[in-house]
Amino acid sequence: RIIRETSIWMRSKHPNTLPFLGYQVIDSEPQLVSRWMNNGSLDTYLKTHSKISDVDKLILLQQAAEGLAYLHASVPPIAHGDLMPENILITDELTAALCDMGVSRVILDGHTGLTTSGSAAGSAGFQAKELIMGESLSTVKSDIYAIGGVILETMSGMKPFHKARTHGMVILCIVTDQMCQPEDHPGLPSDDPLWPFLRKCWSPKPEERPTAVEVIGKVR
Numbered sequence: 001r002i003i004r005e006t007s008i009w010m011r012s013k014h015p016n017t018l019p020f021l022g023y024q025v026i027d028s029e030p031q032l033v034s035r036w037m038n039n040g041s042l043d044t045y046l047k048t049h050s051k052i053s054d055v056d057k058l059i060l061l062q063q064a065a066e067g068l069a070y071l072h073a074s075v076p077p078i079a080h081g082d083l084m085p086e087n088i089l090i091t092d093e094l095t096a097a098l099c100d101m102g103v104s105r106v107i108l109d110g111h112t113g114l115t116t117s118g119s120a121a122g123s124a125g126f127q128a129k130e131l132i133m134g135e136s137l138s139t140v141k142s143d144i145y146a147i148g149g150v151i152l153e154t155m156s157g158m159k160p161f162h163k164a165r166t167h168g169m170v171i172l173c174i175v176t177d178q179m180c181q182p183e184d185h186p187g188l189p190s191d192d193p194l195w196p197f198l199r200k201c202w203s204p205k206p207e208e209r210p211t212a213v214e215v216i217g218k219v220r
Contacts, residue, residue: 012078016067018089018099038092043085046154057154061219063096064088068147069212071098072140081138083146084126085153124170125149125160129204132175141206147215148201151194152180156187177204194218 013019019035039045042060046052071078080087080098087100128145130136149160160180164170179202182190197218203209210218 012071012074012098014067014070015095016063016097017070018097035091037089037097039090039094041086042088042090042096042150042154045090046085046157054155058219060088060090060096061151061154062216064098064150065147065212065215065219067096067098068143069216072143072212077140079138079140080143080146083143083150084123085150086123088150124167124174125162127171127174128206129174129177130206132171136206139206140212141209144201144209144212144215145206147212148198149180151201151215151219152185152188152198155192155194156185158185158187 018037040048042064046057068080068083071080082100083098087098089097089099091097126146126149128142131138131142136142153159161170161173161178163184164173179199182188182195188194197210200208200210201215
């Protein structure tokens with residue numbers, strides 16, 4: 001597994017993906033090594049910088065989307081597989097960098113490929129229906145579902161399906177094709193043009209979801 005994870009991470013060389021430095025073995029357990037980020041993850045950074053402007057939030061989202069577009073444009077494409085605010089770090093230069101490539105997969109023919117996880121990855125609210133149902137491994141389209149949740153949490157301050165009391169209730173919302181609603185996320189006004197775009201990101205039909213490049217254009 002360490003070889004597979006390393007091979008994927010080493011391929012990723014972009015300003016908005018976390019650089020791979022090497023690996024170490026502690027108590028017989030191999031661990032991948034990257035730079036330490038004092039600013040922490042995106043969700044932590046937003047909590048400790050509560051006065052950050054919407055413009056600056058959108059800049060961070062654009063950078064995260066650029067990192068994702070880079071992965072998706074790789075030959076063959078790379079699906080991140082575990083995209084959520086906790087896996088987007090803020091560098092000392094205040095740029096966003098995707099991290100936790102441990103469940104990423106190289107997509108060889110659109111259906112099969114190198115993977116480090118056979119089950120659905122990601123925090124519940126960021127998992128696409130096809131992953132939960134076991135119909136697919138991570139794809140570029142399941143990444144788009146996830147980044148929709150990242151955009152929502154970043155701009156509204158609340159996680160997808162935050163009113164659901166249990167993990168199972170979140171899963172039920174997703175498999176029954178429910179979507180997050182403006183009334184549950186007052187931090188992102190109902191008339192904000194992001195809402196129609198987010199609904200496209202969350203489409204139950206993966207082929208109807210936008211591309212990472214389109215995400216960049218929307219948050220730019």
